[in-house]
Amino acid sequence: xxxxxxxxxxxxxxxxxxxxxxxxxxxxxxxxxxxxxxxxxxxxxxxxxxxxxxxxxxxxxxxxxxxxxxxxxxxxxxxxxxxxxxxxxxxxxxxxxxxxxxxxxxxxxxx
Amino acid sequence: xxxxxxxxxxxxxxxxxxxxxxxxxxxxxxxxxxxxxxxxxxxxxxxxxxxxxxxxxxxxxxxxxxxxxxxxxxxxxxxxxxxxxxxxxxxxxxxxxxxxxxxxxxxxxxxxxxxxxxxxxxxxxxxxxxxxxxxxxxxxxxxxxxxxxxxxxxxxxxxxxxxxxxxxxxxxxxxxxxxxxxxxxxxxxxxxxxxxxxxxxxxxxxxxxxxxxxxxxxxxxxxxxxxxxxxxxxxxxxxxxxxxxxxxxxxxxxxxxxxxxxxxxxxxxxxxxxxxxxxxxxxxxxxx
Amino acid sequence: xxxxxxxxxxxxxxxxxxxxxxxxxxxxxxxxxxxxxxxxxxxxxxxxxxxxxxxxxxxxxxxxxxxxxxxxxxxxxxxxxxxxxxxxxxxxxxxxxxxxxxxxxxxxxxxxxxxxxxxxxxxxxxxxxxxxxxxxxxxxxxxxxxxxxxxxxxxxxxxxxxxxxxxxxxxxxxxxxxxxxxxxxxxxxxxxxxxxxxxxxxxxxxxxxxxxxxxxxxxxxxxxxxxxxxxxxxxxxxxxxxxxxxxxxxxxxxxxxxxxxxxxxxxxxxxxxxxxxxxxxxxxxxx
Numbered sequence: 001x002x003x004x005x006x007x008x009x010x011x012x013x014x015x016x017x018x019x020x021x022x023x024x025x026x027x028x029x030x031x032x033x034x035x036x037x038x039x040x041x042x043x044x045x046x047x048x049x050x051x052x053x054x055x056x057x058x059x060x061x062x063x064x065x066x067x068x069x070x071x072x073x074x075x076x077x078x079x080x081x082x083x084x085x086x087x088x089x090x091x092x093x094x095x096x097x098x099x100x101x102x103x104x105x106x107x108x109x110x111x
Numbered sequence: 112x113x114x115x116x117x118x119x120x121x122x123x124x125x126x127x128x129x130x131x132x133x134x135x136x137x138x139x140x141x142x143x144x145x146x147x148x149x150x151x152x153x154x155x156x157x158x159x160x161x162x163x164x165x166x167x168x169x170x171x172x173x174x175x176x177x178x179x180x181x182x183x184x185x186x187x188x189x190x191x192x193x194x195x196x197x198x199x200x201x202x203x204x205x206x207x208x209x210x211x212x213x214x215x216x217x218x219x220x221x222x223x224x225x226x227x228x229x230x231x232x233x234x235x236x237x238x239x240x241x242x243x244x245x246x247x248x249x250x251x252x253x254x255x256x257x258x259x260x261x262x263x264x265x266x267x268x269x270x271x272x273x274x275x276x277x278x279x280x281x282x283x284x285x286x287x288x289x290x291x292x293x294x295x296x297x298x299x300x301x302x303x304x305x306x307x308x309x310x311x312x313x314x315x316x317x318x319x320x321x322x323x324x325x326x327x328x329x330x331x332x333x334x335x336x337x338x339x340x341x342x343x344x345x346x347x348x349x350x351x352x353x354x355x356x357x358x359x360x361x362x363x364x365x366x367x368x369x370x371x372x373x374x375x376x377x378x379x380x381x382x383x384x385x386x387x388x389x390x391x392x393x394x395x396x397x398x399x
Numbered sequence: 400x401x402x403x404x405x406x407x408x409x410x411x412x413x414x415x416x417x418x419x420x421x422x423x424x425x426x427x428x429x430x431x432x433x434x435x436x437x438x439x440x441x442x443x444x445x446x447x448x449x450x451x452x453x454x455x456x457x458x459x460x461x462x463x464x465x466x467x468x469x470x471x472x473x474x475x476x477x478x479x480x481x482x483x484x485x486x487x488x489x490x491x492x493x494x495x496x497x498x499x500x501x502x503x504x505x506x507x508x509x510x511x512x513x514x515x516x517x518x519x520x521x522x523x524x525x526x527x528x529x530x531x532x533x534x535x536x537x538x539x540x541x542x543x544x545x546x547x548x549x550x551x552x553x554x555x556x557x558x559x560x561x562x563x564x565x566x567x568x569x570x571x572x573x574x575x576x577x578x579x580x581x582x583x584x585x586x587x588x589x590x591x592x593x594x595x596x597x598x599x600x601x602x603x604x605x606x607x608x609x610x611x612x613x614x615x616x617x618x619x620x621x622x623x624x625x626x627x628x629x630x631x632x633x634x635x636x637x638x639x640x641x642x643x644x645x646x647x648x649x650x651x652x653x654x655x656x657x658x659x660x661x662x663x664x665x666x667x668x669x670x671x672x673x674x675x676x677x678x679x680x681x682x683x684x685x686x
Contacts, residue, residue, distance in 0.1 A: 050493065051481075053496075080486075080491060123408070150407055209500035211502040214506065249603070251575070252574065315439065370625055
């Protein structure tokens with residue numbers, strides 16, 4: 001299972017970026033391979049409009065099972081994300097990614 | 112971290128003066144962000160020192176290299192914004208930066224350059240807090256990106272200094288910059304006035320706030336100029352579950368304070384100051 | 400003759416001036432009032448005349464024929480506004496992000512994209528005797544004012560002769576939509592108030608008018624409030640100060656009810672006369 005996080009920073013000590021579209025980084029954890037990936041989305045800073053769908057497309061390409069974010073994707077971004085089979089968890093803004101990730105894995109595997 | 116965004120829908124209701132007053136009361140406990148980038152006025156009251164200035168680039172503008180241009184006219188034909196004249200000069204104001212001309216130029220004579228459309232600043236204010244503010248240049252596309260940048264910078268400063276509150280002077284209207292101001296807000300403070308226009312715009316902007324599901328509170332400014340409409344607004348607030356903070360009377364002391372580059376908190380020692388302090392008190396309770 | 404009424408700062412009295420001017424002028428001649436503050440058009444709160452017609456306004460956006468599409472992604476790469484996103488098996492269009500540049504449609508190698516109209520607002524044409532009133536309103540959720548402003552101006556050019564005085568009520572500020580309204584105006588009136596905020600924002604508006612090379616003048620609203628810095632500024636910058644509408648709580652009260660001012664307050668009528676005489680002089684110079 002792959003879990004993606006909108007992140008404020010490149011490393012796993014970072015906190016969840018509350019905004020979806022303008023997240024600087026996307027961190028992905030793969031439970032099967034236990035590998036971690038960091039995708040640099042800082043080019044989004046140059047985007048005036050349409051940050052949501054653009055970031056959503058990036059997520060789509062990563063094919064995660066779960067996406068963890070703060071506020072949640074807006075209308076435009078959601079249209080893109082609906083194309084993927086990804087469970088979107090909101091309300092995690094400013095939370096530490098590492099802890100959140102570990103807790104989630106536990107929760108999801110307990111299910 | 113809690114974000115309080117002050118918006119109004121309609122211009123001229125006193126949004127900026129009130130934001131400045133709240134910033135003066137909160138002092139070093141908050142970071143202040145002026146997201147009214149098209150007509151930034153907060154600095155006139157908070158007296159920032161413009162400690163750091165940064166260029167802001169947004170969008171692009173196409174430029175034709177006259178030396179390489181073969182004047183075939185393909186660009187003029189392609190441009191849907193009539194931005195290229197018969198002398199093959201591109202009007203920066205009309206150019207939308209779509210890049211169509213650049214793609215189809217057979218001589219590769221067109222390039223897209225970043226548009227320097229404004230500046231953003233980080234300052235210390237006279238009320239001991241940090242202000243992040245910006246100025247958008249003339250004719251720029253106020254997309255919300257600069258607003259997003261100002262807010263992000265304010266958040267970073269708050270985090271670094273272990274502060275847990277940001278007060279944002281939001282943009283007027285209901286377009287992108289307002290949406291950008293509202294994104295991530297914990298509380299929206301709506302500043303309105305009891306006029307037909309004020310009430311009309313309050314309802315329109317509340318539609319937007321409601322769609323974001325953000326807790327809202329309201330200050331009715333110049334409340335005594337029309338008691339009828341003031342009552343109607345109060346009913347509206349009750350009906351929508353918007354916390355009614357306070358009614359401020361129409362009082363020229365607000366302007367007199369502005370003339371001395373002061374907020375009402377610094378200028379007044381009576382009822383007006385007390386009313387604003389009361390709203391601040393209520394705001395702090397609402398965002399706990 | 401097109402006269403745009405603009406301001407740097409919001410809330411200085413643009414709509415108050417344009418609606419009062421329009422109504423007063425219409426007592427003696429044909430006049431057209433166009434409310435181009437499309438995000439928050441307010442003039443209809445002050446001017447209520449009979450509706451003649453309503454017209455939906457559209458902007459052109461791409462529509463993709465998925466049968467012809469090869470999902471090559473070129474449209475996605477060509478679009479600088481992220482308005483068209485190409486996926487493995489679908490192409491999504493975001494009309495509110497589209498700037499209608501046609502690059503995606505024109506450059507599609509499979510001819511799979513055509514541009515289609517999508518509604519983004521509504522234009523209402525109202526009229527009462529000599530006063531014609533056009534209001535354009537952006538649909539909530541639509542982000543772009545400019546296509547609506549452009550099409551409204553085209554409609555006005557089509558329906559009215561340039562011999563008539565056409566008042567354009569602008570959006571506040573100095574960003575793109577304001578430029579769109581003022582750039583083809585024959586004259587611009589900047590409305591401000593004599594306070595530090597008003598003067599600060601006026602200076603930005605003045606800079607804008609100079610860049611656009613517009614002929615312009617200033618009207619001071621709430622005159623008496625604040626200080627004389629505004630008067631001094633206009634004097635040193637050689638900017639005509641056309642009129643000063645006095646600061647008066649009665650004005651605020653009338654305005655609050657949606658009432659016009661000039662028929663209740665003689666001073667306002669006098670100040671409007673000054674503005675009208677300036678407009679007519681300019682009109683004489685234009686024709």
